[in-house]
Amino acid sequence: MKNSLENFCSHCLLSLGSHPTQRIVNGEEHAFCCYGCCLAFQVKHGSREEPEAAWLLVRLGIGGFLSMNIMLFSLLLYSGTFDVADSEMIPKFYWLLGILATPVLVILGGPFIKESWEGALQGRLNSATLISIGALSAYGYSLLMLFTGGENIYFDTATMILVLFTLGRYLEASGRAKAVRNVAPLLEAERQYATVIENGIERLRSIVEMKIGMNVRVRPGERISVDGIVLEGHSSTDESILTGENRPVSKSEGDLVLAGSINQNGSLLIECGALGSNTQWGFLCQSVREALSHPSSIQRLADHAASIFVPIVLSITVLTIIFWQSQIPLNQALLNGLAVLVVACPCALGLAAPLATALGMGQFLHRGCIIRGGEVQETLARIRRIAFDKTGTLTKGATSLIKIENDDASQEEVLQRAAGLEQHSEHSLAHGIVSAAKERKLNIKNPERVQAVAGSGVMGYVEGELTAVGRSEWLKKRGLEMPSSFVKKLRNYESSGQTVVCVGWSGKIHGILLLDDMLLPEVPIMVETLKKLDMRTMLLTGDLPAVASRIAKSAGVDEWKASVSPEEKCTFLEQWGGIEEPVIMVGDGLNDGPVLARAEVGIAVGAATDLARETADLVLPEKGLALLPWVISLSRAVHRTILTNLLWAFGYNLVAITLAVFGLLQPILAAGLMAGSSLLVVFNSLRLEQFPDNPADLAQVKSFISGKMITNFQNTLKFDEKM
Structure with missing residues (x-):
């Protein structure tokens, strides 16, 4: 089977470059970025029964043994051990050194000479070129001296160069493989097989051959290859590569398991529900491949x-x-x-x-x-300004309804209409309103012709009447009148820093919803630590100035900007940082996709929406803001x-x-x-x-x-x- 990771070295998993080395190991074709990786891979993975792998070990042993003997004889010659009486023996030792050096040149120098020759044919020069020219020069000059009766013999130099380079390449390749072992499972995911139950018989299938609905058997210690539901069995899984959380998660019949997690102690039978790029694991794998390729x-x-x-x-x-x-x-x-x-x-x-x-x-x-690549790491290292969205980023994102102010309509009707319009929204304020309606067991009706205006509110027809939910200024612009009894209350609520949502229909604002969203407990320490890293912090929010001021003061951020729409956030970021001081933008990915894409580095926090995955340069795990x-x-x-x-x-x-x-x-x-x-x-x-x-x-x-x-x-x- 051909190596599916066409752009990555089979051993160290780094990028192959434009001129990889091809070898067949254990009947499979593999590509390597250098001879050192080829050597290390064959030593580690080659079957002892495979002639090529066995011959490799024999070659290395012979080359090393002969080189050590050449060095030993050379030291005897250099040290003056042979006196005048033994001078007739010296030419014979020279011939012995030449005979011993020849197989070393072929055994250890052959791969370097082949690599340099192939490179020369393609018009490129590399380190193998230097090694080959060096070893061949020392060997060729020594051979010339041998046949002309000269005394300047450097067979030891030629062979030791090859020994040192071969050993160095092997250790280097081993170190590189060790360096990327954390990303290895993601790069090798395409090679993974799963045990599929078909007609009561277990069969090994490649991941690319699997389909939704198949039953998969996962034994202890194996990596789960699909998202699915546990049909039978009990175990715990390690989801740390997906969530960053090292604690095992208990799984039993009916529980969801995630591709990429490792089954720890029990056998599980899983029904495949999603696979490949439709899983978080697949997205991770693709992100890593793209990152290492650019x-x-x-x-x-x-x-x-x-x-x-x-x-x-x-x-x-x-x-x-x-x-x-x-x-x-x-x-x-x-x-x-x-x-x-x-x-x-x-x-x-x-x-x-x-x-x-x-x-x-x-x-x-x-x-x-999840990081998009080396360019992101490089940019993160030099940026000194960072801006935060408020809702769902610095705050819990789980807004709770504190109070309802109503005029001539009942509180139930105000909340019922608001929940109807907000029930399909992903915004945390909407979740708080809908949750409050459900707790009161209100009948949430489906509205018609719903239209959401980012940063302002939502409007649509509820029971045939045009209803709007959102900021007071926006409702006024829509022609909804503010009752005099609400004016002072609204001013007091807004000045206190709490979130206020107005609800209106039939040309009038009938109710005010007072909501609150608590600051995440880790935010103050996180912001303080960022300041110690010489980072300047900013809060950007669509909320009112009083709300922004309260959150900014509690969090400890340096500056804040309130009442800004998603489009205005993009403009403000450019003005705040300018060309010389680019900005990091941190959001939850729900309504700040454009600003995450516009920022020099966009960071999404939490489970990450599809939009965040496409626009953010870095996705932190859920509850990962402290990172x-x-x-x-x-x-x-x-x-x-x-x-x-x-x-x-x-x-x-x-x-x-x-x-x-x-x-x-x-x-x-x-x-x-x-x-x-x-x-x-x-x-x-x-x-x-x-x-x-x-x-x-x-x-x-x-x-x-x-x-x-x-x-x-x-x-x-x-x-x-x-x-």
Whole structure:
């Protein structure tokens, strides 16, 4: 079966790039971003009974064994162990080294030579080009000296370069696989199979072959592949990847189970109700694929630098040899050029951004956050202004009816008409009105020709009469007169900061509904933490100034703007931030889709409506507003890690190539430094796995962000079985 993840490496799951390496493992075709991932994948997943996988391990063992022997014999020659009497033995040792080095060149150098040759045919140069030229140059020059009777033999250099690079690529690939293990389940979802019950017989079916209504058996430890209803069985499920909540959720007959959750302890029989993109899990999977497939601007810059890096290094190598050959023996000049070739490290440049981005995305997913990609993380890291919607974002969104003021109509009729118009609305005020009518067991009638005006109210025909529910100013504009007995009461209610909704029909306002929506308890701490992160905060709401002022004061936000429609919010955001200071907009996704789309970064909170999924750049889990400081801090840590990686990659190459040009590096040492350079980028990125979980612990967060490049080095090296 062909790998369905056409754009991602089968091992590390990062983007393949434009020129992947193809291999068949266990009878399936796989694509890899580099030879290191191909090697690591074959070692880990290749069947011992499979000839290719078994031969791979044999090749690595033979190559390593022969290289160690070559190095041992070379050390004996360099140390002067052989005296004059043994001088006739030295040429024989040279021939022995040449014989041992030849299979090493084929076994360990073959994949690099093949990759560089295929790249050359396609008009591109990469790190394999540098490795191949370096190893072949050392081997070819040594072979020439062997046949001409020369004494400058560098078979040890040629073979150790290949050993160090092979080992470095393997460790690098293992580290990359470990880095993306949090996003691996989402990228591999298309490969998943489910146990389907057909005519009483269990059969394995691919997810893409399944249909709604099928019965699926899920055993303990398996990931549930569909949304559905439990038909039989009792268990608990881990829904943390969907909700960010680590506590197991009990499931029994009749309960809803979600695709992507893990069945923990009991066997369940599930009737498939939704699958693929119609589930939250499917949306998550698609979002992650899109995010990893679209590099951020800083990643595109690094990729461009890496693409021109190899030609520059080759030019420097030629110039180095030309410069030195007139001043020192040719063999020494060639060694200096060889050191330039093997010390250069384009891999570090290529890894700097995508690895840290993938790790950051894994952390977001681990907490139940859906992020659109690396560009969003990069933007979050530099923004210093954030605006909030009020209802359902800073407040509970569960409005309760406190009081009804009525004139010549009964309270029941006022509430009944209002509930009739609001019964199909998703706004929290509507929910409060409808809930109050149901509690009083009123007969809610279906209106006709209902029309909703965003930020103002709703109107329609109830029992043949045009009825309107909404803000007093809007009702007045519709020709509904305000009774004198309501004027003072309305003014007092509005000045107190409570939400007021007027209800009118037959040319007159007949009632006032007084509602309230409580501030979420976590909001004050969240806003205070944002301020400590140097964020300026703003409340944008369609409510009256008194309501906005009360909520803003309770929440602790810096500024507020009241009585603004969704369209006016978009304009105000542009004015508040301007070009130089873009703004984050946070809303619940119910009526603020346009402003979420217009903001530099739109963040939707809660279960997320379809509109929010399409417009928001980041979706927080339900009850996830408290994560906002953590989200911004993590984005800054990812950005800082990318910059540190790039600084190291550019700095290392500048210093190392300079030392090699001046003849201060031996090729073997240069090869070790090159392999270590990529590993250092991997280990530095892996520090993001230790990012503090507590969003309020700013001291720990700042300590992490400003910490040393490598911490807990030994812990990072523990590549567990999940790689």
